[in-house]
Every structure is written in structure tokens, then in C-alpha cells.
Amino acid sequence: xxxxxxAVLSVFAVSALALAGCASGDEPTESPSPSGGDASxxxxxxxxxxxxxxxxxxxxxxxxxxxxxxxxLEPADIERTITTTGDGEDLAAGDxxxxxxxxxxxxxGDLLESSADTSPDDSGLxxxxxxxxxxxxxxxxxxxxxxxSTAALAIPGSAFGEGRSTVAIVAEGVxxxxxxxxxAEQAPVDGMPTVELAEDGAPTVTLPGGDAPxxxxxxxxxxxxxxTVETGDMAFVNYTGVKWSDxxxxxxxxxxxxxxxxxxxxVVAGFQQALEGQTVGSQVLVVIPPAAGYGASExxxxxxxxxxxxxxxxxxxxxxxxxxx
Numbered sequence: 001x002x003x004x005x006x007a008v009l010s011v012f013a014v015s016a017l018a019l020a021g022c023a024s025g026d027e028p029t030e031s032p033s034p035s036g037g038d039a040s041x042x043x044x045x046x047x048x049x050x051x052x053x054x055x056x057x058x059x060x061x062x063x064x065x066x067x068x069x070x071x072x073l074e075p076a077d078i079e080r081t082i083t084t085t086g087d088g089e090d091l092a093a094g095d096x097x098x099x100x101x102x103x104x105x106x107x108x109g110d111l112l113e114s115s116a117d118t119s120p121d122d123s124g125l126x127x128x129x130x131x132x133x134x135x136x137x138x139x140x141x142x143x144x145x146x147x148x149s150t151a152a153l154a155i156p157g158s159a160f161g162e163g164r165s166t167v168a169i170v171a172e173g174v175x176x177x178x179x180x181x182x183x184a185e186q187a188p189v190d191g192m193p194t195v196e197l198a199e200d201g202a203p204t205v206t207l208p209g210g211d212a213p214x215x216x217x218x219x220x221x222x223x224x225x226x227x228t229v230e231t232g233d234m235a236f237v238n239y240t241g242v243k244w245s246d247x248x249x250x251x252x253x254x255x256x257x258x259x260x261x262x263x264x265x266x267v268v269a270g271f272q273q274a275l276e277g278q279t280v281g282s283q284v285l286v287v288i289p290p291a292a293g294y295g296a297s298e299x300x301x302x303x304x305x306x307x308x309x310x311x312x313x314x315x316x317x318x319x320x321x322x323x324x325x
Contacts, residue, residue: 043144044093044132050079052106052154052166058083062100062172063116063124067152069168073106075154078140086148086173093132093139094258096236096314097147097173098125101138106154106166118318120227120280125174127236127315129261141171148173179238179259181283181312183224192219192285193242193308202254203310205242212244212306216270217287221310224281229264229316235275236261236315244287244306259314268293274311284311 052075057068061084091097103113115126130138141151150172157164180201188194194206229235238259240252253260264275270288278284286309289295294302 042092045078045136045140045143047078047080047140047153049081050075050077050154052168053079053081053152056081056083056152056154056168056170058150058152058170061150062174063119065100065102065150065170065172067102067104067168067170069104069106069109071107071109073109073154073166073168075106075156075166077156078159079154080140081152082145082149083152083170084148084150084172086146086150088147088173088175090144090146091130091142091173093130093143095130095143095173096177096179096259097128097130097142098123098175098177098315099128099142099171099173100125101128101141101169101171104168104170106157106168109168112167113320115317118320120233120316120318126317127177127234127261128171128173129236129259131258131260134261137169138171141169142173147176177236177315178281179312179314181222181224181281181314183222183279183281183283185222186220188221189219189285192217193287195221195285195310200254201238201312202252203240205240205247205249205308205310207242207244207247207308212289213287214289214291216273216289216292218274219285220278220282221285222281222283224279224313226280226313227316229275229278229280229313230318231276232263232265232319233276234261234263234317234319235313236317237275238312238314240310242308243302244308250302250305250307263319270307271309271311274309275313278313280313280316282313284313285309286311 100115116124128138129135141153153169155167157166196204238253270292274284274286288307294300
């Protein structure tokens with residue numbers, strides 16, 4: 001199994017694991033398997049307990065989840081020990097939950113990052129997306145275990161690349177988060193595209209016709225009462241993007257079946273405007289001309305397109321201190 005190296009040793013930078021089928025386990029220290037099905041067909045990572053993960057002493061619960069990690073931790077492979085078994089539904093890849101985590105240096109046992117430092121509010125909790133591509137560490141830690149479980153994860157340095165240090169992570173999922181906006185509905189804005197929602201919340205966009213606008217246009221379709229998205233934050237969203245030129249959908253997290261996450265300073269300028277200053281639970285309609293989209297991306301298929309996005313803001317996590325630039 002292999003992870004991309006941490007640019008900053010942070011969950012923000014964790015990327016894809018080489019995934020394997022998951023074996024079921026019935027003992028309390030083993031990784032629970034989903035009820036009513038074949039674990040190997042539903043789990044993505046076969047992270048079983050071992051001496052390293054068993055040696056991590058986990059105390060407390062989210063948001064006050066801490067651990068004592070012995071120095072010179074040397075797992076041979078990725079190991080997971082469920083230290084407390086929750087009573088919720090089994091989690092699966094694609095789930096979005098609130099919870100907490102801490103990252104430790106396996107060589108020294110020192111704390112490197114705690115989600116408590118990146119929580120956007122006084123709950124001390126952060127969104128945790130079980131995404132094999134963006135947040136594979138949460139897949140390894142929490143999938144196929146009941147919601148409310150606490151996991152101790154030991155990851156050998158070789159998973160990040162040659163010469164990397166072992167990392168230990170403790171994590172707990174607290175509750176599932178909505179996958180659609182749930183804010184107060186707002187009156188439509190004249191001249192803007194119209195949006196109809198399917199039963200599951202997926203949007204269909206109808207364009208108003210006429211010339212595309214030359215400036216970014218924003219409208220709130222719903223206004224949530226959650227934390228405010230700030231510059232550099234990681235925003236957890238569901239979205240659909242449509243071309244103004246022909247009304248076709250060119251990208252949609254709804255079509256992929258799960259939310260996604262972006263740092264606000266890692267997207268095109270118009271999308272950044274649609275995120276920053278908004279509150280969790282909001283749904284934003286934004287029209288982005290090429291100058292605020294992909295106009296400077298020579299050869300990009302969207303270079304000359306005006307784009308329309310409907311963005312449901314589901315959660316936010318502050319950037320670790322010193323990483324916003």
C-alpha cells in the first residue's frame with residue numbers, strides 16, 4: 001500500500017492508498033465487518049490490528065480524543081485497531097461524518113496535528129470524508145466500523161515513500177452529515193439560471209438564454225446557519241457544473257455519488273468567490289465567465305466557456321496554522 005507524500009504532514013495532504021479487499025473479523029480488536037453482506041465486497045482497505053496499532057493507548061472521545069503513542073513505532077503494514085466500538089451504522093467509502101482525529105509522529109510519539117485546532121466552531125469537530133482519493137486515511141481508519149467507533153491507525157513510512165517516517169492516527173466519527181444544503185430558502189434572482197432539485201437534492205439547471213454575463217454573478221438559493229467559510233479553508237461540497245454555451249453538465253459530484261472537498265484557494269477565482277463568506281448549509285448559484293474561470297488555461301476544453309455551478313456547502317475545516325498563503 002502506498003500514499004502520496006505529505007506536502008504538509010496534515011490530513012489535508014493525504015491521498016490515495018493502494019486499496020485491497022477487506023477481510024471480516026469478529027473479535028473486538030479486529031476490524032468489524034458490515035452486517036448482512038460480504039465484507040470483501042464492501043470494504044476497500046484490509047487494515048487489521050497488529051502490535052503497532054495495539055500499542056497506541058487511546059483516551060477520551062471526540063472532540064477530546066487523545067492518544068499516547070510509543071516512540072519507534074514500526075508497523076510492517078498499515079494496521080488498525082478498533083479501541084471503542086460505536087453503536088451506529090457501519091461506515092462506508094463516500095460517507096461524510098463529523099468527528100475528530102489526531103496525527104502523531106511514529107518515530108517520536110509527538111503530536112503533529114489535532115483536528116481540534118482546525119475545527120471551525122466551538123464543537124471541536126471537523127468534517128471527515130471517507131474518500132479513497134482525497135482522504136484515504138479516513139477510509140482506512142473508519143470504514144466497515146460502526147459510527148461512533150474509535151480507531152488507532154499505524155502507517156509505515158514506506159506507505160508515503162522512501163525515507164518517510166511512520167505515522168500514527170487516532171480517529172472517531174460522531175455523526176453523519178447532510179449531503180445536501182439545508183438552509184433557509186431564498187427568493188430567486190431575476191435573470192439568473194433557475195434550479196430544480198431532485199428528491200435527493202441533485203440540481204438541474206435551466207439557463208435563461210441571451211448573452212452570457214461578463215462578470216461573476218452570485219445568488220444564494222439557500223442560506224445556512226453553520227460556520228462561515230474563510231480563505232484557505234477546506235470546503236466540503238456537493239456541486240454540479242453546466243456550460244452556458246449549451247446547457248450540458250460537464251462535472252458533478254452528484255453523478256459520482258459522494259461529496260468532495262476543495263481548499264478555497266485551490267479552485268478558479270469564480271468558484272472561490274462562491275465559497276468564501278458563505279455559511280455551512282447554504283446553496284450557492286454562481287455564473288463564472290472565462291476570465292474568472294479557465295480563461296488563462298491555454299488548451300483547456302473549458303477555456304472559453306462561461307460556467308454555471310450550483311454548490312451545496314456541507315462542511316468546512318480551517319487550514320492548519322501556517323499553511324494559508
